[in-house]
Amino acid sequence: MWQLSNLVEGTITVAVLAAGLAVWDAIDLRWWMVGLGIAGVAVYAGVVPQWRYVVHRWEVSETAVYTQTGWWARERRIAPMSRIQTVDYAETAIARLFGLATVTVTTASAAGALQIAGLDQERARRLVDELTLKADAVEGDAT
């Protein structure tokens, strides 16, 4: 999924750049520039998603949710179950092709959303139900 979306993103970027260059015509396009661009996209579409996949972990316990995401900059986030505000379930167009979904857990802080990407849809729905039930069991307004 990431591979495809990165590929799409990268291709669009290159296309826009090429179009911009064609219109602008200020810089004469050398072959190595094109090569560099294509190599960049290849890395972006080939290596980065693998890397991302290797890094991405998640875990849900009785009291907290824990995720690890990123590739170059790695981010590990922990949110106590008692502080969960909402649990979102989203399927992007590309994710739906693969039957996948993304679960986002938000807390009252703008800096604290946890994202678990690329889950099997069935699994994701079960996770949403489970998190909702667990978060619901806690008193207070979770701030």
Added chain:
Amino acid sequence: MSDPTFPGDPHPPSYVVAEPGVEVEWQRLDPRMLLVHPVREVIRFLPPLLGLFIAGQASGGGRAWQFLGVLVPVVLGLLRYLTTSFRIAAGRVELRRGLLNTHLLSTPLDRVRTVDLTASLIHRVLGLTTLRIGTGTSSASEDDELDLDGLPVERARALRGDLLRAAGPMSYDEAPGAADTDAPVVSLDLGWVRLAPLTSSGLVVAVGLLGAGSQVAGSLDLYDDVDPGSWSLGVPGWVVVVAAAVGFGLVVSVISVAGYLVTNWNFRLTRSRGAWHLRRGLLTTRETSIDEVRVAGVSIVEPIGLRLAGGARLSAIVTGLSADAAGSAMLVPPAPRDVVARVAGVVLGTTTTVPAPLVSHGPAARRRRWSRGVGPVAALVGLVALTVALTDARWWVLVPAVALLPLAAVVSADRAAALGHTLVDGYVVSRSGSLARRRDHLAVDDVIGWNFHATWFQRRVGLTSLVATTAGGRQSVTVQDVPEALAVTLADDALPHVVGQFLAPHHAPVDQRTGEPVDVARGGSGLVGRRGEEDSDDGRVVGGDEGAR
């Protein structure tokens, strides 16, 4: 009117009706607003009115039109008064307003975070005030603000007391009137004014004035009228420049001092009935009340100018109140550092947290500050040198670039020295920055999550940035570039039942005092999330990402 606390006995009738189901009368604002609204509307319509007036004069005999022009805003003002009403019933505050678009705003009482009383000059003459209820909504629309514009001061104070009492927990055991006469925790000292010129606000205003002035001058073609020849005053040019600079500095200082006095005149911070009350203002008085339970922590902010003069600012991290509403969260205006530290201690309710020494982040973090501070400048110097070498630019272009180097070094050293964190008395303390140094104190109970952020460079030297997320202020407190093991220990100490379970079994504790990691793999992670289904039978749900590749 100078008494910032609630009126004691005789207590005015309560506006908060506890029992639900009872239909409560809608209340109007004070009739004296009938004077305020039309005047305000006329002022707002002044430009078109003037146009109308001039047009009327020109066409002749337009007296009726002019009359109508004044009448429309007045009627609008009247309508605004007549269509605005509010009530507090069944645990909710409701505000109804609008003639064509009726707008009904309703919020539960226990969501009330702050209550502001603001009185402009015209309000004060009439003995009125505006009561604003802060609910921590993130909506930016002006329609969604809960403003009760135009209540008599006494009534507004009583209402504020009722609101805060209803909003907070039921632990107000003080008898009414008992703690009302608290001595102020801090009040304005005229000596603080010396810090005013060092804040940036005066500069902003001065630059704004300068810009506006030059624009006006430009639009009036004043520049064309200036004859450069007539400027020769018989003194060298640099004297004029210096004089202009000094004059500009003086103007900025005067504006700053004036601004400081106007906003912070009669500043007082008091505490009563489970809330902090802040009162300030010379022309427009402003009284802010912050529910004590909502204070998650405080930030001591020291911009470079203030810090050099030994000053600082104090603001509160209030749950549910974002940093945009900065005015509501300010606790102490620019003031000497010891005053700020004392107030911070009082607000936090501990004497140990604020002066607590910080744990240093070690040599790796220090090196990182240096490389991040000096690196870009060095690159810039290199780039400029290259440009000079390749093109026939003048060599003196290099001078400012090279001059930046020691500056960057000083800032880097300062930034490196600033880094530090600690966990004292249930508060996470973090300090960082040089040009805008801040020391954040956040209560552990209000930490609603931990983020560990590390780029590849940071991982390489075993550092991570630990972010404590919270629901108020800037939404998070960052402990910058802390050694991995220390970060995990800090997070674990703060929320043991939460973080501990995710620690890999081989994780060893570190000595919190020296910061020496007992066991830390280079670039490795102290937290290792397990993957796969091997643990799913022990009550946890453990999953790897099942994403397709």
